[in-house]
Amino acid sequence: MGYLEIGLIVFGIFVLLILASCVKIVPQAHAYVVERLGGYQSTWDVGIHIKMPIIDRIAKRVLLKEQVVDFPPQPVITKDNVTMKIDTVVFFAITDPKLFAYGVENPLLAIENLTATTLRNIIGDLELDETLTSREIINTKMRVTLDVATDPWGIKVTRVELKNIIPPAAIQDAMEKQMKAERERRESILIAEGEKRSAILVAEGKKESAILDAEGEKKAAILRAEAKKEATIREAEGQAEAILVVQKANADGIRFLNESDPQSAVIQLKSLEAFAKAADGKATKIIIPSEIQGLAGMVKSLTEIGKEE
Numbered sequence: 001m002g003y004l005e006i007g008l009i010v011f012g013i014f015v016l017l018i019l020a021s022c023v024k025i026v027p028q029a030h031a032y033v034v035e036r037l038g039g040y041q042s043t044w045d046v047g048i049h050i051k052m053p054i055i056d057r058i059a060k061r062v063l064l065k066e067q068v069v070d071f072p073p074q075p076v077i078t079k080d081n082v083t084m085k086i087d088t089v090v091f092f093a094i095t096d097p098k099l100f101a102y103g104v105e106n107p108l109l110a111i112e113n114l115t116a117t118t119l120r121n122i123i124g125d126l127e128l129d130e131t132l133t134s135r136e137i138i139n140t141k142m143r144v145t146l147d148v149a150t151d152p153w154g155i156k157v158t159r160v161e162l163k164n165i166i167p168p169a170a171i172q173d174a175m176e177k178q179m180k181a182e183r184e185r186r187e188s189i190l191i192a193e194g195e196k197r198s199a200i201l202v203a204e205g206k207k208e209s210a211i212l213d214a215e216g217e218k219k220a221a222i223l224r225a226e227a228k229k230e231a232t233i234r235e236a237e238g239q240a241e242a243i244l245v246v247q248k249a250n251a252d253g254i255r256f257l258n259e260s261d262p263q264s265a266v267i268q269l270k271s272l273e274a275f276a277k278a279a280d281g282k283a284t285k286i287i288i289p290s291e292i293q294g295l296a297g298m299v300k301s302l303t304e305i306g307k308e309e
Helices: 003-022 097-102 109-124 128-132 135-153 169-260 266-281 293-309
Strands: 024-025 030-036 041-046 047-049 056-063 067-070 074-077 083-096 156-167
Touching: 024 030, 024 156, 030 097, 056 097, 067 109, 074 109, 083 135, 083 169, 097 135, 109 135, 109 156, 135 156, 266 293
Parallel strands: none
Antiparallel strands: 024 047, 030 041, 030 056, 067 083, 074 083, 083 156
């Protein structure tokens, strides 16, 4: 094999390498900024592309994903002259690869400096307490300001977060003491409320117990009165029934005497029994007048007259 053939083979390999280098594949979420003879030519999107050898070159490979940059703490001064350090986190995405490639030198450094100055301007209008309690407001103001400032660079700021707010050591000690005092105050309030609630519950319990006792006593008194009333009624009814029975017995006895034609001796005996009942078994002297005999005789006469008729 001569030198000519070797030269042709080397030349062929060189041509193949040049052709292979001219074929480029842009991956997903990327964009290539292409220059021709030092000037901007075009922006390649996702897919396969062929560039002119020697005269074309890829000037910038741009990542289109959303990116996160964590900047170191920056010293800021509040409205009430308190110096603190705040570190921020910026979320951004590249929307125009051409502006990103030619808009500003070192875009990340530019965003960091812009973030620091914007943060100082916003915090300078707030006092310490407002700074600690207004994170969402500060985040929104910074995002709007940075988004407007970075738009000519082909960058869109999607979100800004204050990661840490570090006040001076003396302020931290004062804040810790204040929080401790606040916790103790809340604890005292909770204890007092608990004791108050406990006292209320005890009083309500005693009140309900007294009410129940009174109601029980009332019901017991009512039941006793009703029982006494019922007993009195039953006793009265018994006495009435007893009187009725006695009267009926007396009436039956009189009727029997009238129907059985009693003798004078029987009548006299009954009279004596009546006087004995009047005495009621007591040591009482009863003087029977002599007219009783005449009365008995008259009763006998009347009885005989009744028979004759």
